Amino acid sequence: MSLLQRLGQAQRGLDAPGVGVLSRTDAPASSHLPPAGHEAYLANVRRRVLEEVTGSSHSLHRAEGDHEIRVAVLDLVDHVVEENGFALSRDDRRRLVDEVVAEIMSFGPIQPLLDDESITEVMVNGPNQVYIERHGRLLLTNITFRDDEHVMRIIDRIIAPLGRRIDESSPRVDARLPDGSRVNAIIAPLSLVGPVITIRKFSAKPYTVDDLVRFGTATAEMFDFLRACVQARLNIFVSGGTGSGKTTTLNVISQFIPDDERIVTIEDAAELQLRQAHVVTLEARPANLEGQGEITIRQLLRNALHMRPDRIIVGECRGGEALDMIRR
Numbered sequence: 279m280s281l282l283q284r285l286g287q288a289q290r291g292l293d294a295p296g297v298g299v300l301s302r303t304d305a306p307a308s309s310h311l312p313p314a315g316h317e318a319y320l321a322n323v324r325r326r327v328l329e330e331v332t333g334s335s336h337s338l339h340r341a342e343g344d345h346e347i348r349v350a351v352l353d354l355v356d357h358v359v360e361e362n363g364f365a366l367s368r369d370d371r372r373r374l375v376d377e378v379v380a381e382i383m384s385f386g387p388i389q390p391l392l393d394d395e396s397i398t399e400v401m402v403n404g405p406n407q408v409y410i411e412r413h414g415r416l417l418l419t420n421i422t423f424r425d426d427e428h429v430m431r432i433i434d435r436i437i438a439p440l441g442r443r444i445d446e447s448s449p450r451v452d453a454r455l456p457d458g459s460r461v462n463a464i465i466a467p468l469s470l471v472g473p474v475i476t477i478r479k480f481s482a483k484p485y486t487v488d489d490l491v492r493f494g495t496a497t498a499e500m501f502d503f504l505r506a507c508v509q510a511r512l513n514i515f516v517s518g519g520t521g522s523g524k525t526t527t528l529n530v531i532s533q534f535i536p537d538d539e540r541i542v543t544i545e546d547a548a549e550l551q552l553r554q555a556h557v558v559t560l561e562a563r564p565a566n567l568e569g570q571g572e573i574t575i576r577q578l579l580r581n582a583l584h585m586r587p588d589r590i591i592v593g594e595c596r597g598g599e600a601l602d603m604i605r606r
Contacts, residue, residue, distance in 0.1 A: 320370060325424070327358045327378055351378050385455075386432050387421045388477075392459070398479055399521065404472030405429050411521065429473040433463045436475075442564065452547050452564070455480070460547045484551040485526055487533070495523060501530075508534035513603070525549060525593070535589055542582045544575055545593030558585065575599045 355375055359366060366374065380389040391400045391410055399411035405423035409416050423429045433444060437453045444451045450464040458480035465473045487501050507514055508531060516531070518524050529551050535541060542558045543550050550559075560582065565572040575592065576599040582590050592599060 320366075320374065321424075323358065323362075323364050323366065324374060324377060326362060326364075327355055327374065330354055330358055347383060348375070348379055351375055351382070354378075385435060386428070387423055388432070388475075391419070391421070392455070392477070392479065395482075398481075400475070400477040400479070402429060402473070402475040404469075404474065407471075426472045429475065430465070433465075433473060433475060436461055437463070454547045454549070457482070458549060460549050478549070480549060481526075481551070484529055484553070487530055490527070490530055495527065504531055505534045509536075528591070528593075532591060539588035540586060541589045541591060542585055542587040543591045543593065544578045544582060546575065548593075550591065550593055552591075558587075576602060579603070 352375055355371065355378065358364070359371075377387070380386055385392060388400055388402065388408065391397050391408075397410045397412050401409040401411075401416075402423070403409065405425050405428060408419045408421040410419055411417075423432075433451075436455065437444060437451055440453050442451050442453055444463055444465060446465075446467065449466065449468045450462070453461045453463070455461060455477070460478040460480070462476045463473065487498075490496055491498050491501070504514070514531065516524050516528050532541075532550070532552050532554075535552075535554060537554050537556075539554070540556050540558070541552060541554055542560065543552065544560045544562070546562050548559050548561050560578045562575050562578060563571065563573040574597065575595070576597060579590070579592060579599045579602055592603065595603065
């Protein structure tokens, strides 16, 4: 049977009417359990599936591409359900497959939050507490991780492609997701609540002056003044509390820079969204495993002065680079 046939058969099995009990008839129907018991029941099924995933002989480890992996997960769920006598409804089965695929291919329980465009920040405070920011409000979700180790696996998945590390000797790290979202992770002994992940999501569509005026961030007259300051080549500092919109405001102000100028940006983790064609993006680098090779924002700022910049934009000042900027 071809891959497409298997995928079609798997999806038909997932969506077929009347699909309820997928295993022995003497197994308890999970949909009849109370909410707390239902979640515990699904958690047990999920645990057994993920235990099976770790088996090196399973076909999942030979799957390539999104479709093959999903087909392999569907087969694996069917196997675990039948082998253990579990009973799942159609919706439970779909949810379980989605969760396992997210666990394997992306960022586990928080992947749906990252996919939600209305969410601007995701905050994991240990395995049992996940908050989001939506429309400027902090909201507690019902999403949890299994344990600290589960959170650590997601952190490792984020930082491994970047060559970063996090452990007891280096218990904090800054990184970014493939879409540009900024990530900070901090673990024990610095964190006493378990591994903590904070993700500032990257906006696929940069905000404009009209957006910020509509949000009430500033008036049109205030942006007219800022436009004049940029055109007059004045130095501008954007300051404010955490989550107050500093980067968003800086992105909007940068739109006033003429297209024929050379811009050098310097950041800890690149998140500025400049629309001009001539932009050189520099990013600071932490020390390597031996504690060597760190490149700070201050060093990059000094280097940028030798790069014939018309404009230098520093994403965040937290050290000696602030003095260098004032002096120049």
